[in-house]
Amino acid sequence: MRVLITGGAGFIGGHLVDRFLADGFHVRVLDSLDPKIHPYGEPPWLSPQAEFIQGDVTDRETLLNALKGVDIVSHQAAYQDYMPDFSHFIDVNVTGTALLYELIIEKKLPVKKVIVASSQAVYGEGQYECPEHGFLLPMPRSISQLQAGIWEVQCPKCGEYCLPRVLCEEHNNPYNQYAVSKLAEEKVALGLGWLHGIPTVALRYSITQGPRQSLFNHYSGICRIFVSRAMRGEPFIIYEDGKQTRDFIHIQDVVDANMLVLENRNADFQAFNVGSGHAVSVLEYAQAVRNKSGHDVDFQISGEYRRGDNRHSISAIEKLCSLGWQPRRNLSTILDDFIAWVDDIGGIPDKIADPYWQMKKAGVVVTVAH
Numbered sequence: 001m002r003v004l005i006t007g008g009a010g011f012i013g014g015h016l017v018d019r020f021l022a023d024g025f026h027v028r029v030l031d032s033l034d035p036k037i038h039p040y041g042e043p044p045w046l047s048p049q050a051e052f053i054q055g056d057v058t059d060r061e062t063l064l065n066a067l068k069g070v071d072i073v074s075h076q077a078a079y080q081d082y083m084p085d086f087s088h089f090i091d092v093n094v095t096g097t098a099l100l101y102e103l104i105i106e107k108k109l110p111v112k113k114v115i116v117a118s119s120q121a122v123y124g125e126g127q128y129e130c131p132e133h134g135f136l137l138p139m140p141r142s143i144s145q146l147q148a149g150i151w152e153v154q155c156p157k158c159g160e161y162c163l164p165r166v167l168c169e170e171h172n173n174p175y176n177q178y179a180v181s182k183l184a185e186e187k188v189a190l191g192l193g194w195l196h197g198i199p200t201v202a203l204r205y206s207i208t209q210g211p212r213q214s215l216f217n218h219y220s221g222i223c224r225i226f227v228s229r230a231m232r233g234e235p236f237i238i239y240e241d242g243k244q245t246r247d248f249i250h251i252q253d254v255v256d257a258n259m260l261v262l263e264n265r266n267a268d269f270q271a272f273n274v275g276s277g278h279a280v281s282v283l284e285y286a287q288a289v290r291n292k293s294g295h296d297v298d299f300q301i302s303g304e305y306r307r308g309d310n311r312h313s314i315s316a317i318e319k320l321c322s323l324g325w326q327p328r329r330n331l332s333t334i335l336d337d338f339i340a341w342v343d344d345i346g347g348i349p350d351k352i353a354d355p356y357w358q359m360k361k362a363g364v365v366v367t368v369a370h
């Protein structure tokens, strides 16, 4: 069996390359080596056993060439960031995915299954419960609310604070450029897959962490930024009040989820959350990094927030668990494995720009008025 892994030089794609090779697949990688992710070119972890094509998923000839003789497509390539080049998110994540199906269908390629990387980002501000009005899918918190430093989600009808629910697959509510592009990517894949009989699965990863996660982009921030600040003895800059919560999942649990849905036909034509199902606040995360690093750094609640950020995002994971998957590694293992990898590569290079200043300059990190 031959698998094409788009984005196979990246963090998640690279771990999938290793797993598919270990499981006896012929592996082909298509990756543009986006300089934002790979400023030094091909990453050292890219296995020489994998066939490597450098190219863009939005380029017709390149993608067609990469698809030759392929049984399985693992579509991991994407543009993920917080920066305001909105159209680029749509070009790569949506047009690239549509082109994949266009070519499979037009050229009658014998692809047996496509797995696309979706994201927890498709839930936007999330799913909440007003004590009086019940379930709601809120709009993102307004600029005036954020400027006033009111962080929790409020009911649009009565103004009461709402409680977050775990995120179920049946609802989605994206607003920012990345989230919209990932939902559109998923809909293109599941919709065209269904209409043309190409078994397709979309996996909505939570924040995936572990060795090899990009040290360079703005998106995969918290682990790298806190670890590198801890190592330099610098304070952690914490947005909002630090009580916002996230769901962190170990890269190997994500790899296991991919292999499970590959084998299991009951997964076809559906989207699944792949997360830990546990809430970790940014402050708890910061404490965990501080404990692991052994550096007694300060936390600085900076009075800032990130435009387009959401307040609470914890995935419900029962749907994928019912097919036999379980997250098996916790936050402590995530941090141990990430720090061990950083040690292995000789530390986080000093010359990596702290994305904080770039996001600040681009107006992504905003200071509250009061």
Ligand SMILES: NC(=O)c1ccc[n+]([C@@H]2O[C@H](COP(=O)([O-])OP(=O)(O)OC[C@H]3O[C@@H](n4cnc5c(N)ncnc54)[C@H](O)[C@@H]3O)[C@@H](O)[C@H]2O)c1
Binding pocket: 006, 007, 008, 009, 010, 011, 012, 013, 030, 031, 032, 033, 034, 037, 038, 055, 056, 057, 058, 075, 076, 077, 078, 079, 080, 092, 096, 117, 118, 119, 120, 121, 182, 204, 205, 206, 207, 208, 209, 213, 214, 220
């Ligand atoms: N890491 C996470 O926390 C997370 C969470 C949710 C979803 N995802 C999704 O998982 C997938 C993999 O993410 P990752 O964290 O490994 O990212 P990554 O940036 O490490 O890897 C993405 C790879 O895609 C390549 N790429 C980018 N644009 C391309 C293009 N136009 N053509 C070909 N290759 C291109 C990059 O060079 C990179 O090697 C993405 O689809 C992402 O949206 C990731």
Ligand SMILES: [Zn+2]
Binding pocket: 130, 131, 132, 133, 134, 155, 156, 157, 158, 159, 160
């Ligand atoms: Zn209400």
